[in-house]
Amino acid sequence: MSQITSLPILDLSQLDGTAEQQQAFLDKLGRSARDVGFFYLINHGIDAELSAQVQQLSRRFFALSEADKQQVAMIHSPHFRGYNRAGSELTRSQPDWREQFDVGAERAPLPLDSGDAGWKRLQGPNLWPEALPELKPVLLAWQKAMTTMSLRLLRAFARALELAPDAFDSLYGDKPNEHIKLIRYPGQTAETSSQGVGAHKDSGFLSFLLQDQQRGLQVEVAPDQWVDALPLNGAFVVNIGELLELASNGYLRATVHRVVAPPADQDRLSIAFFLGAQLDAVVPVFNLPEPLARLALGPASDPLNPLLRDVGWNYLKGRLRSHPDVAQRWYNELLQQQPQHTA
Numbered sequence: 326m327s328q329i330t331s332l333p334i335l336d337l338s339q340l341d342g343t344a345e346q347q348q349a350f351l352d353k354l355g356r357s358a359r360d361v362g363f364f365y366l367i368n369h370g371i372d373a374e375l376s377a378q379v380q381q382l383s384r385r386f387f388a389l390s391e392a393d394k395q396q397v398a399m400i401h402s403p404h405f406r407g408y409n410r411a412g413s414e415l416t417r418s419q420p421d422w423r424e425q426f427d428v429g430a431e432r433a434p435l436p437l438d439s440g441d442a443g444w445k446r447l448q449g450p451n452l453w454p455e456a457l458p459e460l461k462p463v464l465l466a467w468q469k470a471m472t473t474m475s476l477r478l479l480r481a482f483a484r485a486l487e488l489a490p491d492a493f494d495s496l497y498g499d500k501p502n503e504h505i506k507l508i509r510y511p512g513q514t515a516e517t518s519s520q521g522v523g524a525h526k527d528s529g530f531l532s533f534l535l536q537d538q539q540r541g542l543q544v545e546v547a548p549d550q551w552v553d554a555l556p557l558n559g560a561f562v563v564n565i566g567e568l569l570e571l572a573s574n575g576y577l578r579a580t581v582h583r584v585v586a587p588p589a590d591q592d593r594l595s596i597a598f599f600l601g602a603q604l605d606a607v608v609p610v611f612n613l614p615e616p617l618a619r620l621a622l623g624p625a626s627d628p629l630n631p632l633l634r635d636v637g638w639n640y641l642k643g644r645l646r647s648h649p650d651v652a653q654r655w656y657n658e659l660l661q662q663q664p665q666h667t668a
């Protein structure tokens with residue numbers, strides 16, 4: 326039984342302060358990341374006006390006609406970008422009751438040879454809705470700001486683990502995985518389950534959630550003990566992904582979380598930003614100083630979700646499992662060769 330009843334609050338502006346303030350931030354970061362794996366981040370420097378614009382445009386996107394949303398349906402994208410209607414994504418084989426729009430780094434596809442690794446197809450352009458041209462510049466501006474801020478936090482994590490501040494730099498290089506997901510959870514109806522998104526861990530380094538006023542996000546602080554991550558104005562909810570769990574040999578926790586669908590006639594909007602490593606990186610185990618290393622239990626092993634140190638394969642594994650229709654259309658050859666990737 327855990328005593329934790331709410332998430333800790335971290336103030337990123339302390340990193341601009343005196344040596345004592347910086348150390349206080351790093352201590353609290355290390356503790357929060359280890360004990361809960363989830364916290365609120367305030368004074369993060371992301372322009373509130375820009376985040377509000379992202380929220381307003383997301384609402385307008387989800388209010389577009391079905392035909393306009395289908396113009397950017399993910400099934401058209403070998404790079405797993407675009408729109409999915411509620412019920413089409415699976416978590417632990419169960420449909421999630423949420424509609425969503427996925428945006429990644431806006432990069433040209435990699436040139437492909439026939440024998441190339443399947444994950445090389447993940448890089449490529451986004452799909453953008455013709456009916457909402459303002460969405461692209463605003464989301465790309467927010468993505469850039471979020472990448473800068475999150476890399477700063479990742480360097481603070483390295484310091485909190487008593488590693489060199491640039492210890493993780495080569496894992497993301499100049500091509501970090503910058504994945505935005507606009508998410509709308511419709512209210513529950515008699516026909517739908519309460520699974521907004523089923524219990525899961527995130528796969529990357531760090532995840533940031535910009536919530537609206539509607540509750541629903543829950544964090545598993547101890548086996549089967551769930552704490553609400555209630556919306557906190559101006560804050561991001563931050564959590565640790567599997568890459569940091571792997572890199573710290575399990576010293577840091579990628580904590581399980583889920584979203585319960587809102588009541589009937591209400592909805593919930595959440596904007597997620599996932600910071601991941603470069604697709605061609607391989608995650609080493611970093612040598613932590615002895616007092617920390619003694620507390621590292623090794624990364625959790627879950628037979629339903631084996632962790633792969635090869636970043637591209639680990640990311641592709643998650644995408645194939647979450648979006649079987651896209652997998653079937655664009656990765657059919659791979660599914661037949663390597664059925665373990667579809668488990």
Ligand SMILES: O=C(O)CCC(=O)C(=O)O
Pocket residue numbers: 506508522527534536542582583584595597
């Ligand atoms: O909707 C949220 O706030 C959380 C979403 C989430 O956990 C995810 O998409 O990985």
Ligand SMILES: [Fe+2]
Pocket residue numbers: 525526527532582
């Ligand atoms: Fe998540």
